[in-house]
Amino acid sequence: MITDKILAVIGGTGLEQMDGAEIVQRIRVKNTPFGAASSDIVEVSLDGRSILFLSRHGEDHSIPPHKINYRANLWALKEQGVEVVIGVAAVGGISSMVAPGQVVIPDQIVDYTWGREHTFFDGSESAAGAGVEHIDFSWPYCAELRGWLLRAANRAKVDALDVGVYAATQGPRLESVAEIRRLEQDGCDLVGMTGMPEAALAREIGLCYACCAVSANWAAGKSEGEITMEEINENLKEGMARVKALLAAL
Ligand code: HPA
Numbered sequence: 001m002i003t004d005k006i007l008a009v010i011g012g013t014g015l016e017q018m019d020g021a022e023i024v025q026r027i028r029v030k031n032t033p034f035g036a037a038s039s040d041i042v043e044v045s046l047d048g049r050s051i052l053f054l055s056r057h058g059e060d061h062s063i064p065p066h067k068i069n070y071r072a073n074l075w076a077l078k079e080q081g082v083e084v085v086i087g088v089a090a091v092g093g094i095s096s097m098v099a100p101g102q103v104v105i106p107d108q109i110v111d112y113t114w115g116r117e118h119t120f121f122d123g124s125e126s127a128a129g130a131g132v133e134h135i136d137f138s139w140p141y142c143a144e145l146r147g148w149l150l151r152a153a154n155r156a157k158v159d160a161l162d163v164g165v166y167a168a169t170q171g172p173r174l175e176s177v178a179e180i181r182r183l184e185q186d187g188c189d190l191v192g193m194t195g196m197p198e199a200a201l202a203r204e205i206g207l208c209y210a211c212c213a214v215s216a217n218w219a220a221g222k223s224e225g226e227i228t229m230e231e232i233n234e235n236l237k238e239g240m241a242r243v244k245a246l247l248a249a250l
Helices: 070-079 143-155 177-185 195-204 229-249
Strands: 007-011 022-027 041-046 049-055 084-093 108-111 165-168 190-192 208-218
Touching: 007 070, 049 070, 070 195, 084 143, 084 195, 084 229, 108 195, 143 208, 143 229, 165 195, 190 208, 195 208, 208 229
Parallel strands: 007 049, 007 084, 084 208, 108 165, 165 190
Antiparallel strands: 022 041, 041 049, 084 190
């Protein structure tokens, strides 16, 4: 049962801290066999339940998506005994259902990232094992955790989409209109910069992982005018309030 396991949240843009949660302890993660994690792991207590929290971009939001040490982040959590990980992520909405502020629990991924350390199994011996392994990734997210997230959303009266294809792009720039058109033709509903390799790495080391995405903006070409950081931050304020309600219900 997921509820008996140690749960971690990897917070993204707009969720650098879990306010409303009481800090129990701060666990310094100086180094892992794969390098430094993005932040300390903070144990928080939310409604009496302990959760470990790691800030994906660093607590001061200084690490861009392509420079995040995804391997170190997941390894650091695993070292703390974590078995279940929720990756909170800001995204752009491609399909009409993913309006700004919308919460989505995606069920599929297409990976467009490049040049990232994307596997624990690169042929050499490491803390994660030795040699070559090919994990099954047909369904990239943990079905049981997705179910828990969706039921929690329901209880918290948060409207959360129960399907969606996440396009993971390289960033840090946003996409061109033609790129979004291509992603749409590929069947993608939402676009973000951090979904991969995080999901695959979690699967490689046996973590039950799901994504809780929040739309920060319409993707390029889906609304008029430029996409501004003000707009993104404004929508995220509202969207992350919903995520916090969902997490509290969970
Ligand atoms: N594209 C990629 N990543 C994002 C976006 C976007 O439009 N909005 C928030 N993260």
